[in-house]
Amino acid sequence: MKEAIVVEDLKKSFGTNVVHDGVSFTVYDGEIFVVIGPSGTGKSVLLKQIAGLLKPDSGKIYVYGMDVLNLSGEEFIRFRETLTYVFQNGALFDSLPVWYNVAFYLVEKKGIKEKEAREKAKYYLSLLGLSGTEDLYPSELSGGMRKRVAVARALCMNPRCILFDEPTSGLDPVMTAVLDRLILKLKKEFGKTCVVVSHDMTSAFRIADRIAILWGGKVVEIGTPEEIKKSENPVVKQFINGEPDGPITAMMEL
Numbered sequence: 001m002k003e004a005i006v007v008e009d010l011k012k013s014f015g016t017n018v019v020h021d022g023v024s025f026t027v028y029d030g031e032i033f034v035v036i037g038p039s040g041t042g043k044s045v046l047l048k049q050i051a052g053l054l055k056p057d058s059g060k061i062y063v064y065g066m067d068v069l070n071l072s073g074e075e076f077i078r079f080r081e082t083l084t085y086v087f088q089n090g091a092l093f094d095s096l097p098v099w100y101n102v103a104f105y106l107v108e109k110k111g112i113k114e115k116e117a118r119e120k121a122k123y124y125l126s127l128l129g130l131s132g133t134e135d136l137y138p139s140e141l142s143g144g145m146r147k148r149v150a151v152a153r154a155l156c157m158n159p160r161c162i163l164f165d166e167p168t169s170g171l172d173p174v175m176t177a178v179l180d181r182l183i184l185k186l187k188k189e190f191g192k193t194c195v196v197v198s199h200d201m202t203s204a205f206r207i208a209d210r211i212a213i214l215w216g217g218k219v220v221e222i223g224t225p226e227e228i229k230k231s232e233n234p235v236v237k238q239f240i241n242g243e244p245d246g247p248i249t250a251m252m253e254l
């Protein structure tokens with residue numbers, strides 16, 4: 001199997017707050033890799049480091065062989081086109097219409113003419129069930145629609161790998177299932193590699209090829225959904241069963 005993302009012994013602290021204390025894992029090309037773990041364990045920080053938005057204190061990150069912490073000028077452009085990050089809140093530009101949000105990279109960075117870029121945006125919006133929203137502004141959309149616009153924007157860049165930061169948080173169960181189906185479609189029909197940060201076990205078990213569980217600064221378990229369900233690790237058991245008592249809450253002194 002071809003390696004898409006390799007994370008080696010990643011360490012990251014903010015002052016005295018040790019977030020990552022030796023995180024290592026590999027994501028393979030074309031798989032859906034879900035990262036779960038209690039709130040505050042550093043899932044978003046992990047994605048930001050993979051996306052090159054935040055520097056770790058030490059460790060290595062490779063994306064399709066590119067050394068993310070030492071990208072040369074040309075490689076930086078290739079990296080930007082290989083991997084995109086879908087922010088938790090969508091991070092849309094409120095002053096720009098939906099279609100321009102989606103086509104932003106094509107117009108502003110690739111110099112594609114507005115007419116052509118708009119057509120592309122329209123196509124990706126239609127894939128996400130958002131036909132007819134092209135000329136609306138983000139403030140006119142629901143939370144679920146904004147999240148889907150953010151996914152359309154990522155797809156418009158045609159990356160090989162997409163990082164999703166809690167794509168289903170705040171969505172109702174039906175919209176969660178729609179987004180899950182979309183992520184599965186990205187893998188099956190478009191061959192994308194997807195890394196998804198989630199809290200939602202139902203969603204994680206539905207979409208993941210493999211799941212990594214982050215806790216105490218490390219990956220404490222990694223495996224297929226079936227392997228995770230059978231895990232004897234007390235942290236994993238408490239998290240996937242949503243139990244109030246166990247090592248996670250003991251650590252939080254609740």
Ligand SMILES: Nc1ncnc2c1ncn2[C@@H]1O[C@H](COP(=O)(O)OP(=O)(O)OP(=O)(O)O)[C@@H](O)[C@H]1O
Nearest residue numbers: 014017019037038039040041042043044045046199
């Ligand atoms: N820029 C920053 N400066 C200082 N501390 C930060 C910064 N970003 C994140 N942190 C801290 O790093 C830790 C991990 O944050 P992160 O957002 O990655 O957690 P998470 O696992 O994604 O949580 P949640 O599931 O609640 O979104 C937290 O303690 C947070 O306060």
